[in-house]
Amino acid sequence: MNASSTRLLIAPSLLAADFARLAEETKAVEAAGADWLHLDVMDGHFVPNITFGPLVVKALRKHTTMPMDVHLMIAPVDPYIAAFAEAGADNISVHPESGPHLHRTLQLIRSLGKKAGVVLNPATPVEAIVHVMDLLDIIMVMTVNPGFGGQAFIASQLRKIATLRRMIDETGRDIILQIDGGITPATAPQVLEMGADCLIAGTAVFGAPDYAKAISALRVARPKEQPEFAVNAG
Numbered sequence: 375m376n377a378s379s380t381r382l383l384i385a386p387s388l389l390a391a392d393f394a395r396l397a398e399e400t401k402a403v404e405a406a407g408a409d410w411l412h413l414d415v416m417d418g419h420f421v422p423n424i425t426f427g428p429l430v431v432k433a434l435r436k437h438t439t440m441p442m443d444v445h446l447m448i449a450p451v452d453p454y455i456a457a458f459a460e461a462g463a464d465n466i467s468v469h470p471e472s473g474p475h476l477h478r479t480l481q482l483i484r485s486l487g488k489k490a491g492v493v494l495n496p497a498t499p500v501e502a503i504v505h506v507m508d509l510l511d512i513i514m515v516m517t518v519n520p521g522f523g524g525q526a527f528i529a530s531q532l533r534k535i536a537t538l539r540r541m542i543d544e545t546g547r548d549i550i551l552q553i554d555g556g557i558t559p560a561t562a563p564q565v566l567e568m569g570a571d572c573l574i575a576g577t578a579v580f581g582a583p584d585y586a587k588a589i590s591a592l593r594v595a596r597p598k599e600q601p602e603f604a605v606n607a608g
Contacts, residue, residue: 383550383572384589385410385443388434389425390576396430397437399580406585410443410465412554412574414520415458417448420472421521428454428461435462443512443574445493445554447520448472452479459486467491467514467552470502480509491552495520496528500537510549513538514574517565518555527556532568539569562595 386408391399400411413431418424431442441464448454451472458466466483470476470492483490491512492503496519503513515535518525535553542549553565554574562573573592582588 381409382566382593383409383552384579384592385412385552385572385574386579386585386589387412387414387554387574387576388580389414390580392580396434400434400438400440403579403585403589404438404440406579407589408440408579408585410572411438411440412443412445413463415444415446415448416521420449420469421447423521428457431458431463432461441465443467445491445514446472447493452482455479455482456486459483459488463488465489465491465512467493467512469493469495469520470498471495476502477506477509480506484509491550493520493554494534494538496531500534500541504541507541507545507547507549510547512550512552512572513542514552514554516555517553517557517561525556527558527561529564532564535565535568535570542569557592559591559595562592566595 386403414425416423416425442462443465444458444463445467449472451468466488468479473479480490489511490509491514492510493514495516515531517528517531538551542551550571552572552574553570557573557575558578575592579585579588
């Protein structure tokens with residue numbers, strides 16, 4: 375576990391918000407205490423769903439001061455990275471499978487002044503990122519198969535989270551370990567015990583009647599025997 379951190383990051387996923395009220399929903403979760411806004415971009419090709427593109431990111435940028443955490447589930451991904459950077463994304467995360475040269479893709483993201491992340495699907499091994507750890511600011515573990523919100527948590531990914539925590543700590547670098555998929559107050563303690571820094575929650579926040587209470591419930595869900603850990607949220 376990252377003993378140097380002081381704050382758990384909560385990143386509500388806009389995928390679960392009311393799409394007719396995106397600006398209002400964004401402002402509401404920020405007021406409720408969210409740290410980041412997570413945006414799932416899907417192309418109907420890499421994953422079986424279509425969401426939104428850089429124009430929506432640009433439109434929402436003026437409605438929040440939260441870092442915008444953009445998860446690109448599109449292939450090929452490289453031609454679109456600059457557009458999302460220009461639209462106002464702060465973090466851009468990609469899948470190893472979404473282009474032929476992951477190292478080059480991460481270099482591109484960082485060259486645009488953005489934090490670079492890589493996303494591991496349930497069947498993607500940790501070995502896929504061993505040789506790009508020096509380019510990573512974020513590692514996201516999918517605890518559901520990407521493409522749809524509201525899926526059940528895949529518990530077999532807990533071992534992967536623990537392995538990645540060790541890999542990150544061995545680098546001595548400040549790499550944020552995110553978890554996305556099926557996160558609730560019931561599953562959050564499991565991933566926190568494995569060393570997660572950031573919880574991405576969709577229906578657990580946007581599906582709740584009180585966003586502030588929902589976010590608070592995730593924060594207090596950490597195992598009581600574990601010390602507070604967190605990371606630089608900027």
